Amino acid sequence: MFNKETEYALRSLVYIQHQNYQNLRPGIEEIAKEIEAPQAFTAKILQRMVRLGFVNSIKGKGGGFHFDESKSELSLKQLILSIEGGKILDGCGFGMKHCDANHPCPLHDQYGPIREAINKLVSEETIQSLAQKTNQAFKVLNF
Amino acid sequence: MFNKETEYALRSLVYIQHQNYQNLRPGIEEIAKEIEAPQAFTAKILQRMVRLGFVNSIKGKGGGFHFDESKSELSLKQLILSIEGGKILDGCGFGMKHCDANHPCPLHDQYGPIREAINKLVSEETIQSLAQKTNQAFKVLNF
DNA sequence: TTTTTAAAAGACAAAAAGGTCTTTTAGTAA
């Protein structure tokens, strides 16, 4: 579905938000361990997330990552677009540069609804909505 | 959606079948040009397709690629599985190794139907079914 | 104010994906 960078970003941010909800502020070591991702790579990805303003970080003792509660929720769509671009959201399943109702590829009719479902999913869901659904998920450590 | 190799394989084979339906047997140069893919790379991919028994080739003058009509249709699923494996067909949207109803990832419920729709599409459609839908597509040269 | 802690920065490296080029093999036709 998504590339590794998007995947780790998603998992990291959901984990951070989930911990924030319990008034905790996890650091990279903990995050990487919990989401089962390479630590240095995860650190680099989170750096980007901070620079993009998606999440905040605090250096030094007691530091870590946290979301600014005054900000609006972060949709998966924003996240995906800024990491890997919109290819999965508007690309043609057959790889044609110009595929539309007038010049449909042979997959056009069948793939259209799938692409729309993906768009709906990533537009509606946010890091926050996922973090709330994940209470059980994290409890059983099933990453 | 698919990686480049799958994409070019798909487009090549659909083009070959489409030409076969008109009793033509295209060669690599023509195929690569028509589907707008790099010729040498396409050649390599078609080599694999021949070795896998998905399509036949004839060397020398008047040669080219063609499907064996006595064989059953080639589903997109077979093609995809043999080129890029089943990740898009059974992978978890959140990247969890074990994601199921008992240990659902936060995307589980929403992504499930999408994955099923993809599976349905690639199981039902074949190179032959796409080649038939493509009469207009190729006519307007919209690859 | 020095030490400690933890993120930031960025150079570097490995692996995978995507692609090219040259030579060989196998048919066809003169």
Add this chain to the structure above:
DNA sequence: TTACTAAAAGACCTTTTTGTCTTTTAAAAA
């Protein structure tokens, strides 16, 4: 039976993705 044509084979190259490692910066605590 030689010349030509077109696919097969495989070595090689480039770019992108996926990572690692070392040094620097900033905050907190002793």
